Amino acid sequence: MAKDIEKTVTQAAPANALEAPFPTKRMLLNLGPSHPAMHGTVRAVVELDGENIRSMKLDIGFLHRGFEKSCENVTWTQVFPYTDRLNYVSSIMNNVGYALAVEKLCKLEIPERAQYLRVITSELHRICDHLTLVGAMGLELGAMTILIYTMEGRDLVWDRLTEICGARLTSNYARIGGVARDMPDGWREKVEKTLDQVAELREEVGKLLNRNRIVIDRLQGTGAISREEAIDFGYTGPCLRATGEPYDVRKASPYLVYDRLDFDVPVGSRGDNFDRYLIRMEELKQSDRIVRQCFEQMQPGEIVVEDYRYVLPPKPEVYGTIEGAMAHFKMVMEGIKVPPGEAYSYTEAANGELGFYLVSDGGGRPYKIGVRAPGWNMLMGLPRMLQGKLLADLIPTFDTINMIGGEVEQ
């Protein structure tokens, strides 16, 4: 390599040096695994020709912590905290996805109020996820203000989620057969006020970005992918919808109570970064609508199924009756007995289809848990999206695909 450089430098300059082609050579640039613009720890080996990306190879696995192996060695209930750490920005969505998968195997129908509570918390987390994306994107394009506005909105929502589930970041709310607890008193009013505040911040961010010359120059037309190719790569979520394909699991195969809610699925046309950003901004609005409708529609009622093979009995029964004590003991020591079989259950998480492929051998522990992380396919297609494009396009593209290391690298 040193010799190559010498050769380049010592080349005699031609007489008409101004018109002579500038001698360039291909350069191998190692971006990451630890770089402020590489979310998580992804290593990208970029082969540059001048400023253009000739080819790009991704090297993942730096955050691999054996999610599936860990899950195979704990009870079905103990998997929940692990799912929180998949997509740590919207953890309740992972809880819900996993709980639905186990309930599919158990053929368990959960109470209506629990379904509404799951939708509300999921949609609040969708708001968090999209706000984080917009903020991080703004930051990496040099607009610190955006990050501060969106973080303010996200923390407001997180405060509400703390009130309902007790944790700010690794919030753990869904359970097999229902949810952990009901809404605290006055929570509905607080959430509606928070949504108003978030809407205000969202409008502000929209005004700052949507018609901003620099943002449009950086986002419009960069990182584009065609509809056919996006489908071929297995893109889902906002990244697929930006290309014009209106696939949304909430509409295509509704789960929970999504079929009773009125919301739109925004669709883009160009499949570029700007479309992906606009779709997220629109989905913020739709999630807001969904949460408000849920509050209108939900009725008081049970929040877990009353089947003590799947749900812990209430404490007075545990301490007062032998049946309660036995059920509690069996469930804690041996775990829920999930009927043998295999199932694939999928939900629409913030970034796309979140799937769980579960295999049960009838014991208290999962035989296999496979996680279909939405970011996986988007990351896979990243080199294709950037081939021949400028290095500077890599940063906003990496932002808008919103790859989350926790779920992709498991």
Next chain:
Amino acid sequence: MSKAAIQRLKERFPEAVTETYEGVGGDDVAVVRKESIRDVCRFLKEDPALRFDMAPYITAADYLGSEPRFDVVYQLYSTVHNHRIRLRVGVPADDAVVPTVATVWKGADWYERYCWDMYGIRFDGHPDPRRLYMYEEFEGHPLRKDYSLRGRQPLMPERHVDESFRGPGPAGRD
């Protein structure tokens, strides 16, 4: 959900499709011989009545002690007809090689690398058959049921500084 798809598949490949059943929650499942998985997939993708144009998830499972030992599981989805199907391919331990479908759907690429990394199932004809998460020197395949939970990996020799600093990446990974 898509009984018609299963029916059509059975008619077209009476030899290759060994079993079909309705799984939990009404999922349609077909068990396919591994030699013909690529032809089956290509047919499923290209047939106008089926059009499974997306392979959202491919994974494997290790049923240690039963025959065939491994199972490669393909979840397919059609954005055109909004239906799904699941294909299962049994893979014996002594011949853990499956034809790749990365040539059918680009999205299958990393999933197959994942199956090789975690379960040690090779995909014949895969364009880039490296491990996905682990490093090349890693010994064994962690999601196999006989992989020790508390085992340790041997230390690997230090790579020469030239290779990792100047070269095309550590140990030729890239």
